[in-house]
Amino acid sequence: MMRLWGRKSSINVQKVLWCLAELGLKEGVDFERIDAGLQFGVVRSPEFLKLNPNGLVPTLEDGDLILWESNTIMRYLVSQHDQNKRFPSDIASQYGSEKWMDWQVGTMWPVLRPAFIGLTRTPAADRNHVVIQKAYQDTNELFSLLDQTLASQAYCSGNQFHIGDIVLALCVHRWILLNEIFPKETGIRADLKNINRWLKQLAAETRFQEFAEKELNIISK
Numbered sequence: 001m002m003r004l005w006g007r008k009s010s011i012n013v014q015k016v017l018w019c020l021a022e023l024g025l026k027e028g029v030d031f032e033r034i035d036a037g038l039q040f041g042v043v044r045s046p047e048f049l050k051l052n053p054n055g056l057v058p059t060l061e062d063g064d065l066i067l068w069e070s071n072t073i074m075r076y077l078v079s080q081h082d083q084n085k086r087f088p089s090d091i092a093s094q095y096g097s098e099k100w101m102d103w104q105v106g107t108m109w110p111v112l113r114p115a116f117i118g119l120t121r122t123p124a125a126d127r128n129h130v131v132i133q134k135a136y137q138d139t140n141e142l143f144s145l146l147d148q149t150l151a152s153q154a155y156c157s158g159n160q161f162h163i164g165d166i167v168l169a170l171c172v173h174r175w176i177l178l179n180e181i182f183p184k185e186t187g188i189r190a191d192l193k194n195i196n197r198w199l200k201q202l203a204a205e206t207r208f209q210e211f212a213e214k215e216l217n218i219i220s221k
Contacts, residue, residue, distance in 0.1 A: 172199065
């Protein structure tokens with residue numbers, strides 16, 4: 001049985017859990033999940049660091065194979081466990097999805113991260129509100145690029161759901177939650193109609209609502 005280390009409040013663990021669900025793989029039946037990170041600890045233990053020297057979640061163990069980096073784990077799971085063809089495998093769909101996955105981790109998340117860390121992991125007295133608001137407003141601009149793509153197609157890589165949508169949707173959802181909880185600190189959230197349509201479609205056609213955060217895990221207020 002596969003083992004997945006990571007707490008459910010981690011957005012990167014949520015990606016993997018959503019992917020597993022779409023593949024029809026069930027926790028406790030097809031894989032074991034072990035709470036790790038933040039309040040659960042584990043990630044700095046010598047045993048865990050042998051698996052993932054970064055000391056981060058998620059980490060996946062499948063037989064002799066150990067993987068970390070959530071997007072890589074998702075790619076692996078689809079390559080090995082998509083017997084029911086939940087995700088399209090044609091070149092255009094696959095690499096259309098891949099480019100958005102790389103964009104999320106390399107371009108979008110580094111911009112949004114200062115707002116997220118500043119508002120959920122930093123004591124109120126220590127927050128740099130100029131940096132937080134700039135990060136949030138810059139993310140508005142980045143998500144307008146996704147909105148433009150979604151104006152002409154149903155999903156990020158075409159007209160079929162792919163794992164790139166999982167990666168993007170959880171970040172978009174976190175972007176929305178930050179604004180709902182901290183409207184003054186973030187400033188105005190862009191009203192992107194195509195993204196709004198896409199989220200509704202994901203809620204209706206996929207397992208999105210099971211894994212999207214209902215509230216943010218705020219460490220310090």
